[in-house]
Amino acid sequence: MERFKSDVLLFIYNDLQEGKVVRKNDVINKFSINERTFYRYIKDIKDFVEKPDSVLIGEKIIMDREKGGYILNGKNEKNLNEKEVLSISKVLLESRGFIKTEIEDIINKLLEICICEDKENIKYIIGNEVVNYVSPQHGKKLLDKLWQISTAIKDQRILDIEYFKMGIDGRVEDKVSRRILYPQGLLFSEYYFYLIAFIEGKSYEYPTIYRVDRIKELTITDRKYRVDYSKRFKDGEFRKLIQFMQTGELERIKFRFTGGSIEAVLDRLPNAKIVKEKQGEYIVEANMFGKGIKMWLLSQGESVEVLGPEKFREEMMETIEEMRNLYLNLMEVR
Template sequence: MERFKSEVLLYIYNRLFEGKIVRKNDVEDKFNISERTFYRYIEDIKKFLEKPDGELVGEEIIADRAKGGYILKGKHERNLNEKEVLAISKVLLESRGFVKMELKDMLDKLLENCISEDKDNIKRIIGNELVNYVSPQHSKKLLDKLWQISNAIKEQKILSIGYFKMGTDGKLQEEVSQRNVYPLGLLFSEYYFYLIAYIEGKSYEYPTIYRVDRIKDLIITDKKYKVDYSKRFQDGEFRKLIQFMQTGELERVKFRFTGRSIEAVLDRLPNAKVIKEKQGEYIVEAKLFGKGIKMWLLSQGDSVEVIGSDKLREEIVESIEKMKNLYI
């Protein structure tokens, strides 16, 4: 009898611990016990959790009428539910930042730790996307490298890296460039992860950007670097200034926008401001790195007209003329 009781208690406890719903009728039918016995077992587990040395101190078993059973309250508040897991899975799939094997492992673990009675439904929703998922062309696993870089940033340790540069023919050069860098941050943009870093011994005003998948022979050295707190790198602020991970000179840009969604423009350019609006025409100002914003402006076709600076306007006109000549 004691062995049977332990089996039922463990079953109920494990379901609660995993964040699942314990329904009275399900337990009664599975173990052929009475309603009275079920409630007594629930009380036994409640008493165990209330003990100071209980494994889940602070957790509380509650009857959730909406879910039709008992849940471990703290577990449901802290663990991801099916809606959250679905949203995260969709973002990961759309980002195409990881090779298929790494992505599948992450999605499997997300589902394993999900609070849901119907995990198979989530698998069906994302299953077709995963089957047809196309890994990035570099085909490299990145999780370990991203973790190493993150630790180096946290500990302010100098990184020794080999880096494959892009050649003029659009292909990676075979020769590896060796350098020591001060790692400042990690960013993700348009399918790739980037290391933001200063090169040791160089005095550039702005940091250099390295695609993580092109880094070879990553070594965290024992040497440390110092950064004044007032000049520390702020990932969020840097991201506002950059487009397509292209730097160049920091410029103030003004343009007229007549496209369909000014909201999309302001989402794309987080530090942009609408300074004038009239009948679907918007005058927008922003402070951005020149190379990246030029690429974005050209991508908007006749929805955008650059008003300032004069230098940027001339560069845009020159680029449009070259594009025109390709079709003549």
């Protein structure tokens, strides 16, 4: 009898812990108990959960009349619910930052800790995206490397890496380059994770960028580097200055925008400011690294005109002219 009671209590308690609604008739029918016994068991669990020295501080078992049963109130406030898990899963799938096996493992674990009554609903909503998920071309597992890099940054440890550089033909070189680095940050952008680091012995004003998936070997050394906290690297600030993880010279860019959504421009360029506005035409200024912002501006076509600085404007004009000549030459060949 005691074992039977334990089975029922564990069943009710587990359902409550998982965010499910415990309905009287469901329990009565499953275990063939009477109504009085059900209420006694609910009281036993309620006394356990709500006692002063309980580890479940702030949580209470209440009758939710809308849902038609008992729930563990307060559980949803401290754990991920179905809306949050669905949103996180969607972002992860869209990012395409991990290979399929890693993304499936992460989403499955998110579902495990989700406090909701119907996890199958989330699986159904994202099921097609998971099945048709396309891994990034590098095909490498990254979680361990990302953790190693993060640990080195936190502990200010010097990294010794072997790295595959990009060749002039647009393909990754077979030859490995070795770098001794002072790791500063870890960023994600357009499908890839990047290590931001200063090279030992070099006095560059800004750090160098390395794609994590191209790191062949990574060793955290016993050596530490010093951090000048008044000049320490700030991931968030650096992120505002860079596009497509391309550096170049840091410049104050000024351009005219006449496209469909100025909101999208301000989201894309976090430190941009509108300095003038008139009938759907915006004059925008932003501090950005030249190479990356140039790529973005070119992608906007006739919606953008660079106004300054003059040198950068001329560079844009030259690039556009080269593009025009490329198309004209193609037409002549045909």
